[in-house]
Amino acid sequence: MSTVELRRSPSGLDSPEAPRGSREFRPRLRRAAVRYGPVLLTYGVLKLAGFAVFMYLLDSAGDFRKKNPRFGGGEHAWDVLASWDGWWYQQIAQHGYDPALEPVPGATGLITLEGNSAAFFPLYPTLMRLVSECTGLGLYGAGMTVSVIASFVAALGIFAVTKQLGGHRAGLVAAGLWAVWPGSGTEWSGYSESLYTALAAWACHAVLSRRWLTAGLLTCAAGLCRPTAVALVAALAVAALLSLRRRPDGVRRAEGIRRPLTAVAIAPLGLFCYLAWVNYRMGDINGYSKLQDGAWAHKFDWGVHSFNVLTSIPVGHFDYLFAMPFLDVIGVCVVLTVPVLTVLLVRLRPPAVLVVYTFLSYLMVMTTQQIFGNVSRYLLPLFPLFIPLALAMRRLNWPSLGAVLGTAALASGSYAGYVLFELGVP
Numbered sequence: 001m002s003t004v005e006l007r008r009s010p011s012g013l014d015s016p017e018a019p020r021g022s023r024e025f026r027p028r029l030r031r032a033a034v035r036y037g038p039v040l041l042t043y044g045v046l047k048l049a050g051f052a053v054f055m056y057l058l059d060s061a062g063d064f065r066k067k068n069p070r071f072g073g074g075e076h077a078w079d080v081l082a083s084w085d086g087w088w089y090q091q092i093a094q095h096g097y098d099p100a101l102e103p104v105p106g107a108t109g110l111i112t113l114e115g116n117s118a119a120f121f122p123l124y125p126t127l128m129r130l131v132s133e134c135t136g137l138g139l140y141g142a143g144m145t146v147s148v149i150a151s152f153v154a155a156l157g158i159f160a161v162t163k164q165l166g167g168h169r170a171g172l173v174a175a176g177l178w179a180v181w182p183g184s185g186t187e188w189s190g191y192s193e194s195l196y197t198a199l200a201a202w203a204c205h206a207v208l209s210r211r212w213l214t215a216g217l218l219t220c221a222a223g224l225c226r227p228t229a230v231a232l233v234a235a236l237a238v239a240a241l242l243s244l245r246r247r248p249d250g251v252r253r254a255e256g257i258r259r260p261l262t263a264v265a266i267a268p269l270g271l272f273c274y275l276a277w278v279n280y281r282m283g284d285i286n287g288y289s290k291l292q293d294g295a296w297a298h299k300f301d302w303g304v305h306s307f308n309v310l311t312s313i314p315v316g317h318f319d320y321l322f323a324m325p326f327l328d329v330i331g332v333c334v335v336l337t338v339p340v341l342t343v344l345l346v347r348l349r350p351p352a353v354l355v356v357y358t359f360l361s362y363l364m365v366m367t368t369q370q371i372f373g374n375v376s377r378y379l380l381p382l383f384p385l386f387i388p389l390a391l392a393m394r395r396l397n398w399p400s401l402g403a404v405l406g407t408a409a410l411a412s413g414s415y416a417g418y419v420l421f422e423l424g425v426p
C-alpha cells in the first residue's frame with residue numbers, strides 16, 4: 001500500500017498532499033511577481049515603445065540597405081543592431097582572441113594599427129557563445145538574448161538602489177528613465193552596456209546592503225565587461241574603507257574587517273587579469289592602450305578633445321576630430337546635464353559608492369579622445385544620475401508620469417537609437 005499521505009479535496013476526492021517545497025515556492029513566486037512585476041512591466045513597455053519607433057525609422061529611411069553589414073548596414077532593419085561593435089563581439093564569440101599589434105602598411109596618420117578583437121572585453125561574447133551553445137540560437141540571437149535579459153536585470157538593480165533612497169515609486173521612475181535615457185538604443189542590441197550596467201547596479205546595491213563579497217564578485221565580473229569598471233572598483237574601495245573607519249572599536253571584529261577587505265581584493269581581478277593577459281600575448285606591457293590608440297584613436301588626452309568639441313559646437317563649427325553634427329549636439333546636451341544631476345545627487349547625501357562611481361565614470365569619459373557623439377552611450381551606465389530626477393518626478397500622479405515617460409520613450413527611438421546607429425558611429 002502507498003505511504004503517500006492523502007488529503008480531502010474540495011470535490012470530496014482524496015489527493016496526494018502537495019510537496020512542502022511546492023507549497024513554499026508558490027507564495028514566494030507571487031510575492032516576487034507583486035514586488036518586481038511593475039518594474040519589469042514599466043521598463044518593458046517603455047523600452048518596447050522606443051524600440052518599435054527605432055525599427056520603424058530604420059525601415060522607413062532605408063539608409064541601412066546601402067551600407068556595409070559590418071558598418072551599420074544589413075538586409076533587415078534589425079541587422080543594424082549587431083553591426084559596428086556588435087560585429088566584433090560576434091567574431092570573438094565564434095573565433096576567440098588572437099591579441100596582436102599589427103601595423104597598417106604605410107600608415108602615418110591617425111590610424112596606424114589593424115583593428116584587433118582584444119580591444120573588446122570577454123564577458124559579453126562569452127555569455128553570447130554559452131547561450132548559443134545551450135539554446136541552438138545563432139550568435140546574433142544569443143547576443144540579443146543576453147542584452148535584453150541583462151537590460152531587465154539592470155532595471156531591477158536600478159529600482160532596488162533607488163528604492164532604498166527614495167521609496168518604491170521613485171524606484172519605478174528610475175527604471176523607466178533607464179529605458180528612455182540618451183544612448184539607451186544600445187540596451188537591446190549587440191553591445192555590452194546592458195550587461196555592464198546590470199553588474200554595476202547590483203554591485204552598488206550589494207555595497208548598500210553590506211554584502212561585501214557579493215559586491216566584490218559583481219565588480220570583478222564588471223571588470224571583464226568594460227574598462228570603465230575602474231570607476232566601480234574605486235567606488236567599492238572607498239565605500240569599504242569608509243565602512244571600516246566608521247565602525248566603533250567595540251564592533252570592529254575580525255569578520256567585520258575581513259569581508260570588506262576581501263571584496264576590495266577581489267574587485268579588480270577581472271579587469272587587471274584580462275589586461276595583463278592581453279599585454280602578455282602582445283609582448284608589450286602597454287599593449288592594450290597602444291591598440292586602442294593606434295586602431296581606434298581612443299586615448300587619454302586630459303580632456304583636450306572634449307574641450308575642443310564643447311567650444312566648437314556652440315559657435316557652429318564642426319571641424320574637430322570625428323565630427324558628426326546631429327549626434328554631437330545630443331552628446332553636448334548629455335555632457336552638460338551630467339554635472340547638474342551630479343550636484344543634485346550629492347545634495348541628497350547618498351552613500352559614497354554612488355557618488356564616486358558616477359564622478360569617476362564621467363571623468364574617464366571626458367578625459368578620453370574618442371568619437372564624441374558616443375558619450376551618450378558611454379555615460380548610459382551612470383544610473384545614479386536617475387535618482388534625483390526620480391525623486392522629483394515621483395510627486396507626479398500616474399497619468400502625468402505616464403505622459404512624460406511615454407513621450408520620452410517614443411522620442412527615444414530617434415535620439416537614443418536612430419541617431420546613434422545611423423547618423424553616427426556607435
